[in-house]
Amino acid sequence: MHVLLVGAGLSGAVIGRCLAEQGHKITIVDGRPHIGGNCHTQRDDKTGVMVHVYGPHIFHTDDEEVWNYVTSFARFQPYKHRVMTTSQEAVYSLPINLHTINQFYGKTLRPDEARAFLETQADTSITDPQSFEEQALRFVGPAFYEAFFKGYTEKQWGCSPTDLPAAILKRLPVRFNYDDNYFFHRFQGMPEQGYTPMIEAILDHPGITVHLDTMFDPAAISDYDHVFYSGPLDGYFDYRLGRLGYRTLDFERFTDQGDYQGCAVMNYGDRDTPYTRITEHKHFSPWESHEGTVCYREYSRECGPADIPYYPIRLVKEKALLADYVALAEATPRITFVGRLGTYRYLDMDVTIREALDTARMFLTHATEGSAM
Ligand code: FAD
Ligand code: UDP
Structure with missing residues (x-):
C-alpha cells in the first residue's frame, strides 16, 4: 500500500517506520523546515548548547516497550528533572x-x-x-x-x-520525603544528541520519503490508499464547526555566560511576574560543557489562527465541539487522526509513541485481513 503521513513528529515517524518495516510505501509531508514536530532540538550556533526549540522536553515513562524502542534509536543519558519555583521572594523545590x-x-x-x-x-x-x-x-x-x-x-x-x-x-504529586524528581516514572533520560537525530533515525528506512516545507494538500488524498493525519483535527475540516481552543506559548530567547539560574527550569508562582517559567537549556545536557548559555522566558496566551497550538484547553465548550469533530472524522473514510493535534489531547512523548505503535499494528492487522480501518 502507499500511505501518506501528515506530520514528521513522533506520531508520523513511529507509524511510518512500523508500516515501512512491513513493506508499505510511506510518504511523509511536514509544513515545517525540520522533522521532529514539537520535540525538535537544535544546537545553538554560537554557544553549542542543545536547545529544545518548542519548549522543554524530558523523556519519562513506565512503558518498558516504549523505553526499549527509543533507546534502540538513540543513546540516552541519565537525566533527573528538578524544578524550582520562585514565589513571594523565595525559591522552593517542586513538586x-x-x-x-x-x-x-x-x-x-x-x-x-x-x-x-x-x-x-x-x-x-x-x-x-x-x-x-x-x-x-x-x-x-x-x-x-x-x-x-x-x-x-x-x-x-x-x-x-x-x-x-x-x-x-x-499531574503533580505531593511527597513526604526529600525526593525532588519532578517525575516518578521508572525510566527517565535525555537523548544524548537531542530528539531530532533520534527521530531522524526512526525515519531512516528505504521505504520512507519525507518532504519538508510541504503542507498537506487535500486534493492529493486520492493518490494514497490511506492517510494518517497528525495535524489539527479542526484544521483538516477547515474549521467549519469552529476552532478548538488552544493556549500558545511565546519564547523570549536570551543568552548569557556561565550559569544563569543553576537549574533547567525555574517556575514563577507570582501573578505579577508576567512569564510562567525560565528554561536554561544547557542543564538538559549536564554531560556537556559550554561557556555560554541559552535561556527561554516562557509566556502563555490564547492561541490565534496564525499561532502554534500548544496546550488543548478541553473545557466543557471545547469537549462538545470536539465530539462534533470526532463524528466528522469517523465518517471520513481512509483517514486516521493521530497524535496530540489530531486527537486534541495533551500527550506526553511516551504516550504518543505507545499510541502510534498500537495504531500502526491495528492498521497492519486490518490490512492483512483486507478490512477497512
Ligand atoms: P507534533 O510534535 O505537534 O507533530 C505534528 C507535526 O505535524 C508538526 O511537525 C507539524 O508541523 C505537522 N503538521 C501539522 N499540520 C500539518 C499540515 N496540515 N501539513 C503538513 N504538516 C503539518 N512530552 C514529554 O513526554 N515530556 C515533556 O517534557 C514534554 N514537554 C512538553 C512541553 C510543551 C511546551 C509541549 C507543548 C509538549 C510537551 N510534551 C512533552 C509533549 C510532546 O511535545 C508531544 O508528545 C509530541 O510532540 C507529540 O508528537 P506529535 O507527532 O503527535 O505532534
Ligand atoms: N502548576 C502550577 N505551578 C507550577 C507548576 C504547575 O500551578 O509551578 C500547575 C499548572 O496549572 C500546570 C499544572 O500544574 O498546568 C500541571 O503541571 P505540569 O508541570 O504537568 O505542567 P505542564 O506540563 O502543563 O506545563
Whole structure:
C-alpha cells in the first residue's frame, strides 16, 4: 500500500517506520523546515548548547516497550528533572516535597509529622474536589495554593483555577520525603544528541520519503490508499464547526555566560511576574560543557489562527465541539487522526509513541485481513 503521513513528529515517524518495516510505501509531508514536530532540538550556533526549540522536553515513562524502542534509536543519558519555583521572594523545590514544606513553614518535620501538619492546613470540608482550586485547597491548603499554583495557573491557562478540572493538578504529586524528581516514572533520560537525530533515525528506512516545507494538500488524498493525519483535527475540516481552543506559548530567547539560574527550569508562582517559567537549556545536557548559555522566558496566551497550538484547553465548550469533530472524522473514510493535534489531547512523548505503535499494528492487522480501518 502507499500511505501518506501528515506530520514528521513522533506520531508520523513511529507509524511510518512500523508500516515501512512491513513493506508499505510511506510518504511523509511536514509544513515545517525540520522533522521532529514539537520535540525538535537544535544546537545553538554560537554557544553549542542543545536547545529544545518548542519548549522543554524530558523523556519519562513506565512503558518498558516504549523505553526499549527509543533507546534502540538513540543513546540516552541519565537525566533527573528538578524544578524550582520562585514565589513571594523565595525559591522552593517542586513538586511539593518535605524540603518545600519545612522551608515554607520554617519547620523541621519528619515525614509522618509533615503529612499530619499539611492535613491541618487543608480544607477538609471539601470532600469531592471538582475544580483545580478545590483540589489544591483540599490537599495542600490555601497558603501553598496562593504561593505556587494560583498565579502560575492563571498565567498558564488564562482563566481562574475555579474553572479548570482537578485533573490538571493531579499531574503533580505531593511527597513526604526529600525526593525532588519532578517525575516518578521508572525510566527517565535525555537523548544524548537531542530528539531530532533520534527521530531522524526512526525515519531512516528505504521505504520512507519525507518532504519538508510541504503542507498537506487535500486534493492529493486520492493518490494514497490511506492517510494518517497528525495535524489539527479542526484544521483538516477547515474549521467549519469552529476552532478548538488552544493556549500558545511565546519564547523570549536570551543568552548569557556561565550559569544563569543553576537549574533547567525555574517556575514563577507570582501573578505579577508576567512569564510562567525560565528554561536554561544547557542543564538538559549536564554531560556537556559550554561557556555560554541559552535561556527561554516562557509566556502563555490564547492561541490565534496564525499561532502554534500548544496546550488543548478541553473545557466543557471545547469537549462538545470536539465530539462534533470526532463524528466528522469517523465518517471520513481512509483517514486516521493521530497524535496530540489530531486527537486534541495533551500527550506526553511516551504516550504518543505507545499510541502510534498500537495504531500502526491495528492498521497492519486490518490490512492483512483486507478490512477497512
Ligand atoms: P507534533 O510534535 O505537534 O507533530 C505534528 C507535526 O505535524 C508538526 O511537525 C507539524 O508541523 C505537522 N503538521 C501539522 N499540520 C500539518 C499540515 N496540515 N501539513 C503538513 N504538516 C503539518 N512530552 C514529554 O513526554 N515530556 C515533556 O517534557 C514534554 N514537554 C512538553 C512541553 C510543551 C511546551 C509541549 C507543548 C509538549 C510537551 N510534551 C512533552 C509533549 C510532546 O511535545 C508531544 O508528545 C509530541 O510532540 C507529540 O508528537 P506529535 O507527532 O503527535 O505532534
Ligand atoms: N502548576 C502550577 N505551578 C507550577 C507548576 C504547575 O500551578 O509551578 C500547575 C499548572 O496549572 C500546570 C499544572 O500544574 O498546568 C500541571 O503541571 P505540569 O508541570 O504537568 O505542567 P505542564 O506540563 O502543563 O506545563
